[in-house]
Structures are given as C-alpha cells and as structure tokens.
Amino acid sequence: MFSDLTVKQIVNICDGTLFSGDEKTICKTYNKDTRILNAGDTYIGIKGEKFDGNSLYQDAFSKGANCCILERDSFEEDKDYNYDKPIILVDNARNALRKIASYIRDNSDSLFIGVTGSVGKTSTRDMIYSVVSQEYKSLKTEGNYNNDIGLPLTLMRLKDEECAVIEMGMNNLGEIDYLTNITKPHIAVITNVGTAHIGNLGSRENILKAKLEIKNGLVEDGTLVINNDNDLLHEYYLNNKDNIMTVGIENESDVTATDINIDEDKAIFNINYKDEVYKVTCPVPSEAFVYNSLMAFAVGVLSKVPVDKIIEGISKFELTNNRLNIIEKDNITIINDCYNASLDSMKSSLQVLKNQKGKRKIAVLGDMLELGDYSKELHESVGQSVVDNQIDILVTVGENAKFIADVAKDKLNDNVYSFDNNLDAINKLKEIIKDEDTILIKASNGMKFIEIVNALK
Numbered sequence: 001m002f003s004d005l006t007v008k009q010i011v012n013i014c015d016g017t018l019f020s021g022d023e024k025t026i027c028k029t030y031n032k033d034t035r036i037l038n039a040g041d042t043y044i045g046i047k048g049e050k051f052d053g054n055s056l057y058q059d060a061f062s063k064g065a066n067c068c069i070l071e072r073d074s075f076e077e078d079k080d081y082n083y084d085k086p087i088i089l090v091d092n093a094r095n096a097l098r099k100i101a102s103y104i105r106d107n108s109d110s111l112f113i114g115v116t117g118s119v120g121k122t123s124t125r126d127m128i129y130s131v132v133s134q135e136y137k138s139l140k141t142e143g144n145y146n147n148d149i150g151l152p153l154t155l156m157r158l159k160d161e162e163c164a165v166i167e168m169g170m171n172n173l174g175e176i177d178y179l180t181n182i183t184k185p186h187i188a189v190i191t192n193v194g195t196a197h198i199g200n201l202g203s204r205e206n207i208l209k210a211k212l213e214i215k216n217g218l219v220e221d222g223t224l225v226i227n228n229d230n231d232l233l234h235e236y237y238l239n240n241k242d243n244i245m246t247v248g249i250e251n252e253s254d255v256t257a258t259d260i261n262i263d264e265d266k267a268i269f270n271i272n273y274k275d276e277v278y279k280v281t282c283p284v285p286s287e288a289f290v291y292n293s294l295m296a297f298a299v300g301v302l303s304k305v306p307v308d309k310i311i312e313g314i315s316k317f318e319l320t321n322n323r324l325n326i327i328e329k330d331n332i333t334i335i336n337d338c339y340n341a342s343l344d345s346m347k348s349s350l351q352v353l354k355n356q357k358g359k360r361k362i363a364v365l366g367d368m369l370e371l372g373d374y375s376k377e378l379h380e381s382v383g384q385s386v387v388d389n390q391i392d393i394l395v396t397v398g399e400n401a402k403f404i405a406d407v408a409k410d411k412l413n414d415n416v417y418s419f420d421n422n423l424d425a426i427n428k429l430k431e432i433i434k435d436e437d438t439i440l441i442k443a444s445n446g447m448k449f450i451e452i453v454n455a456l457k
Contacts, residue, residue: 004028005100007067007086010042013103014069014088014096021086027067030100030156032149039064046093046149047074054093061085069096094148101152102182110161111136113299114183116168116176116214117191117227118207119344120288121146122320124191127289127296129165131313135305136162143320144169151179163303171197171370173210180217187223187302188214189295192230196342199372208232218243225298227291228253245302247294249287255298257290264357265326271297278307281315284324285355288348324352327457333358333438334456338449341368341442346382349442354389358438363391364425364452366443367398375400383407393417393432397425398447422448426455 008023010016031041034056043065045054054074058081061068067086071093090096105112113132115125129140139161141154146169158164168179180188193208201207215224221243226233228246237244246253249260258277260269267282267290282293293314300310319325325336333356337349346368353361363386371378383404386394393415396405402418409416419425429452433439439456443449 005103007088010067010069010100011088014090014099016069016088016090016096017072019075019087019089020083021067023086025067025086030153031065032153034059034063037063037065040066042067042069044068044093044097045070045074047071057087069093097149097152097156098178098182101155104158105155105182105184108158110139110158111163111187111303112183112185113163113165113187113189113303114168114180114185114214114217115165115189115191116170116211117189118194118196118211119342119348120191120292121167121169122339123284123289123323124189124292124295125165125167126320127292127314127317128189128299130317131296131300131310132163132165132303132305134309134313135303138163138165140165141167146179148175148178152182155182168214170210170213172200173206174213176210176213177216180214182217184217184219185214185222186219187225187299188218189225189299190214190227190233191291191295192227192344193232194342194344195371195374195378197370198374198378199370202372204232208236212236223302225295225302227295229291245298247291247298249290249294255294255301257294260287260290262287262355264355267293269293273297273301276307278311280311283315283317284319284352286324286348286352288344288351324349326356327453329457331435332433332456334453335438335440335442336450336453337440337442338447338453339445341366341444343368343378343381346442347385349440350382350385350389350391353391353438353440356438357436359436360392360434360438361390362393362395362429362433362437362439364395364397364429364439364441364449365401365404366396366447366449367400369444369446371400376403379403380407387411395419395425395428397422397443397449397452401443422451426452429456 004026007025027042029041031037032044043060054070057068069088072089146167166183170176190211224244228248228251247255256272257269271278327334380403386408396418405416405418
C-alpha cells in the first residue's frame, strides 16, 4: 500500500519551493481541472494552449483544494489574498506530474500493465482490467487519460491497488517512450499497428517503431504481449522472440482462438493455450473483440489469475461509453461508436453492424482524422468495407468521408447521402429511418458525432 505524500515530500520530489502553508499537509488526491475539483484535492496548474491553469488557484482553493502546485513563472501573487494553504512552486507542472507519478510508481509493489496500439487499446485495457479485477484490487486508466498529463494523474490515484492497467496513447515518436518510462510495466501489450496518426508519422513502419517504444520501460524480464496476426508485429516477432507472448487466430501463437461463432450480441469461441482448450464468451459481437479477449487471457495468465476467473472476467467485460454502445430507442437500434475512428476500427464496427438484427443496416460515417496524404486511400478502403458488409444505406459527413461514399455508391445506388455538417445528416436520417432499422454512428471524435447520437436518442 502506498502512503499519501506530505507537502514537504512533494517539494523535495519536484525540486520545488513552498510559497505558503503547512509542509505537513497531506496530499491524498490530485486534480488539474477546477470544474470537477473535489474538496481535499491537490490542484495542479497546467499551462494549456487556450488558458493557463496556474491562474485558477484561488478558484481551486474556494472549491476546497487543500494545496496547489503552480509554475513559478505563471504564479501571480495577490496582495489581498490570504495564503493560509500550501502553494508549491515548481519550474514546470508537467515535469512535476512526472516526478510525483514516478515516485509513486517506484515505491509501489503493484503489478503494472501497459497497453498501447493503433486501435482497440481502450477496449483491450478495459477487458484486461475486467480480468485482473477478478483476482486483484485494480486500478485502470479512465477516459482518455493516456497522455503525458493523464497517465501521471492516473498513477497518482494509486493507493492500495495490487494491479494497475495503464493505457498509453501517442501522436508522434517519443511519446510512448516518455509514458512507459514513468509506468515501468511488468507486462506490455501492443494490440496492433494500423494507420491511426499516419499523417503525423509518415508510414506504418514508423507507427510500429512508436508502439515498440513501450518496451523501453519494461522491467527486467518483463513480457511483451502482441497480436501475432498483425503483419508488422508478426514480422517483428519472427526476429525478436525473447520475452514475447503472442496471440492470434490465423498465425500459430501462444494463445489462439478457434471455432469462432459471432451472432448479434456476442462472440463464442475456444481459446487454446498450452494444449488445453477453454470455451469463452465475449459480450461484443466482433472479431476484433476476440483478439481483445486473447490479449486479456494472455495478460491474465502472466498475472497468475486462475483460468476460470480469466474466462469470467472476459464474459463480464463492459464497454466504455461511446464505444459500440448499443441503444434501443423507439423500435430502432443505435450503435454509438463515435468516440474515435481509424481504418481498422471502422471495418470492425461495420462487421458488428452486419451481424445485428434489423431489417435495414444504416452506416453513418464521418471523417477519420490525422491521416495526411493517406486520407483518400484509407477512406476509400472504408467504402469497400461498407460494400463487403452489405450495408443498406450509407450517410457520410465531412470532406474526406465523401471518398467512402464514392466507392460505395456504385453498389448502394441511390442509398448513399453525403453532407458537410451533422445537422444536415440528422435531418436526412430523421426523414429516412424506419422501424427496425439498425444504425451505426462512427467517426473521429473531432467530428462531434455524439450530436447525431443525441438527436436520434
């Protein structure tokens, strides 16, 4: 169990100075957002692109913060303010977060599991958490707290948990290296190497390089778990087999799935591991979630979770909001998957749509962002997937999503509609939707497709 830090300890850890307050004050919880700050939180002022959180320290104290960590250069003393609570001044708040999180990590006896990948890392994180929680008190990354601010704040929540499942996101090379060297995972997971952020990184080979940075923080004798059916990860494995556990369906792997049966609300399959066969049910009807299940099984085994509890954890898995969230409303079915989008996740979601009940299958698809020069090609590939999954009606929103429509319209004839904004798409959907339709809503988060979901709800 990790003991809460005192203000004095934080000052020492961060090479900070105490401007005011009692150095014996204990810091139990941490927060960077005054809008959701709870009484007793230690507030950290982060300088962002749009505003400087350091300027909000008085607001934080008014809402019950017990301490503030602020940047020296941004702190402005108010002569009329009563500084009775601790204020710690540091050179850089992000570095302070890193130092505090690293201190907590290095003084913890917990098992640390790191998860990254081009697609599916959040759902894999959640499934791994569901598995390890059957045996251990566990902590996991919440929401999108998977960057240089969110990951340290996640580790700073650690108390008496025996296991922590930590998601690592990235947009560029070097970012996962930074995160994994804070986390120092015992087990690292790479779900796949796809095309997300290829506009920033330039090639899938560079994306592979970025994902493999997760190994840089692995503890000695730590294990890397990979999707062995992913072409680039498979090629990597053939040349680097030490301390790697593989999962797959197509390629011979340490953990494999066979006899896969996917219906409208679940996937049932066998997991083969060390000459034993286990029947598993995953409550999401998608082959992508079979892979997630294999990774969760592998991590469970490595974490010494009994196999019966691993299987139970997979069966009890729950999706994060806005990820394949199925909503029944007024005799129609809405598949809300609008949190984010990449080529692989688009294809996976279209497969889920195909397997759903309903007289007509409607796909509402928007732009996939950060694809750079690859955008046209990858959106056209989604269009082919619309055709391959026999979708009845396609509605697209966005400039690049028109490439999806261009490919699909030859097969769907008059059942393709393209719009420049969400409102026009909503109006068309309200016009064409009929009883017993099933509607998939998916795009990159920046397209704000939650507006479409809420309008249909």
